Amino acid sequence: GRHREDLEALGFEYNGLYFDQDSFHIFAGLCAVDTPENVEAMFQALRQVGITTSRMGAYKPRTNPYSFQGHGRKCLPWLFELAGKYGIRVIAMEVTKEIHIEEIYEELERAGRPTGVMLQIGTRNAQNFELLKAVGSQQEFPVLYKRGMGITLEESLNACEYIASEGNRKIIFCLRGVKTNLGDPHRNLVDFAHVPVVKGLTRLPVCVDPTHSVGRRQQAPDGLQEIFHIAAQGVISGANAILVEFHPRPEEALCDGPQALTLEELPHFVEDMRIVREAY
Numbered sequence: 001g002r003h004r005e006d007l008e009a010l011g012f013e014y015n016g017l018y019f020d021q022d023s024f025h026i027f028a029g030l031c032a033v034d035t036p037e038n039v040e041a042m043f044q045a046l047r048q049v050g051i052t053t054s055r056m057g058a059y060k061p062r063t064n065p066y067s068f069q070g071h072g073r074k075c076l077p078w079l080f081e082l083a084g085k086y087g088i089r090v091i092a093m094e095v096t097k098e099i100h101i102e103e104i105y106e107e108l109e110r111a112g113r114p115t116g117v118m119l120q121i122g123t124r125n126a127q128n129f130e131l132l133k134a135v136g137s138q139q140e141f142p143v144l145y146k147r148g149m150g151i152t153l154e155e156s157l158n159a160c161e162y163i164a165s166e167g168n169r170k171i172i173f174c175l176r177g178v179k180t181n182l183g184d185p186h187r188n189l190v191d192f193a194h195v196p197v198v199k200g201l202t203r204l205p206v207c208v209d210p211t212h213s214v215g216r217r218q219q220a221p222d223g224l225q226e227i228f229h230i231a232a233q234g235v236i237s238g239a240n241a242i243l244v245e246f247h248p249r250p251e252e253a254l255c256d257g258p259q260a261l262t263l264e265e266l267p268h269f270v271e272d273m274r275i276v277r278e279a280y
């Protein structure tokens with residue numbers, strides 16, 4: 001046994017929120033920042049359910065070079081302003097190169113810090129050691145590290161050491177499914193049974209990403225969304241956060257529309273996760 005005091009000593013605070021192996025947050029939002037109307041609808045829906053953590057990328061690492069690559073720096077001023085307007089305290093946002101950290105910092109400052117940002121390291125950069133050192137050596141922003149989809153768990157944990165050894169210990173470890181060659185029905189093989197494993201091996205809060213694990217919006221035979229089922233499995237396993245994609249009009253989304261849940265589903269999702277968490 002570990003003691004609660006040990007765990008608490010290893011948690012971190014950011015922009016008024018606390019993260020550790022006992023805390024629970026839902027980072028719900030768009031895959032990518034698209035229009036101010038859609039972003040505002042998202043933040044408004046979050047405020048209605050009392051959630052102050054969101055997700056959405058301005059810099060998108062796409063598999064296909066002809067796909068939408070994200071609006072980049074130019075959307076940050078209005079994104080941060082809208083976040084502040086709806087009381088969003090932290091936006092998880094991917095960075096794919098070092099300069100993005102600076103751009104986010106400068107635009108947050110310029111906007112008067114209406115919100116906060118958690119820097120997301122995507123699965124495609126899970127072993128981009130220079131990027132890991134860059135997010136590790138800045139002390140401003142916490143980091144949401146997404147497990148590499150095709151490397152060992154040990155290698156992903158080692159990547160987190162790159163961040164921590166540079167001085168930044170504000171890290172959340174995110175499971176998001178892994179690739180197999182077994183013809184999985186889902187986008188990735190869901191790896192949420194590893195939540196307690198990572199919590200045992202490290203003192204990091206552990207997040208699950210049901211959206212990129214499942215990769216499709218589809219009802220299970222019982223009528224519930226598969227993404228709800230899988231997210232609940234993560235919560236049962238002890239997840240400290242959920243990263244999940246929603247969109248006011250999934251069919252119009254510029255990125256990952258087919259896996260986005262709708263805003264009508266948001267209150268049900270939040271309520272279900274709270275019930276499951278209380279039950280376990």
Ligand code: PEP
Pocket residue numbers: 031057121122123124146176212
């Ligand atoms: C994302 O969160 O939108 C994303 C691209 O995730 P991943 O890096 O896990 O594919």
Ligand code: MN
Pocket residue numbers: 031032212245255256
């Ligand atoms: Mn996505």
